[in-house]
Amino acid sequence: QxxxxxxxxxxxxxxxxxxxxxxxxxxxxxxxxxxxxxxxxxxxxxxxxxxxxxxxxxxxxxxxxxxxxxxKSPETVKVALRQVRDGAKLDNFEENMRMEYRIGWRKVQSHDFLEGVRAVIIDKDNAPKWKPATLEEVSDADVARYFEPLGDDELTFGD
Incomplete structure (x- = not known):
């Protein structure tokens, strides 16, 4: 060629x-x-x-x-929707990775992550009990906490 x-x-x-x-x-x-x-x-x-x-x-x-x-986890559905929309507005790779890292950091510590692991891997009943249980029960504050800075645990890029 x-x-x-x-x-x-x-x-x-x-x-x-x-x-x-x-x-x-x-x-x-x-x-x-x-x-x-x-x-x-x-x-x-x-x-x-x-x-x-x-x-x-x-x-x-x-x-x-x-x-x-x-x-799906109602909280995760709402977090993912905000993630997609906020991510589209970010200016650079580092900002996007910081957002992804914050979400991942908090998600693996959440009730719904542990409940999903229980339902699919441990008990294999495929019947997770999400908290909150419905989209309507998930507050804006519940979603916003996933996007807040992590302080000393924040992802850095040599800065």
Whole structure:
């Protein structure tokens, strides 16, 4: 591939030229058929509104997604929603990794993490008892604590 590259152009254009010859179209994923529904439902402001929109969609796929969300830790669902949205606004890798680290640090110490381990690995009953038990019971403060700085335990990058 390199032998046929046009070295009269800049490095970026040359790399693009080489890569074009090595790529192929990617088939549509399983979500592609539902992209409009996903955009509509997941644009809602809260996890509760997202699940309600999925329920209201009168669509088998949407109903399955709502049912799946209901099996997950309500607190984790809300933390993940904020994580995705906050992460999209962060300016750099270090900020994103600090957020991820804070969440992970706190999640492994949470009731729901331990309960999930119990339900899936220890007892194998696959019947976790989440606390709080519903999305509506998870407060903004419950979610916010996952994003607070860790003080001396904060992730650093040589700074």
């Amino acid at each position: 390199i032998e046929g590259a046009d070295f009269s152009v800049g490095a970026a254009e040359m790399l693009n030229e080489i890569l074009r010859g090595m790529t192929h179209p990617v088939p549509a994923g399983s979500f592609a058929a539902h992209s409009d529904l996903i955009d509509d439902c997941f644009a809602k402001d809260t996890a509760e509104e997202i699940v309600a929109a999925l329920d209201a969609a009168d669509n088998e796929w949407a109903s399955e997604q709502a049912a799946t969300i209901r099996t």
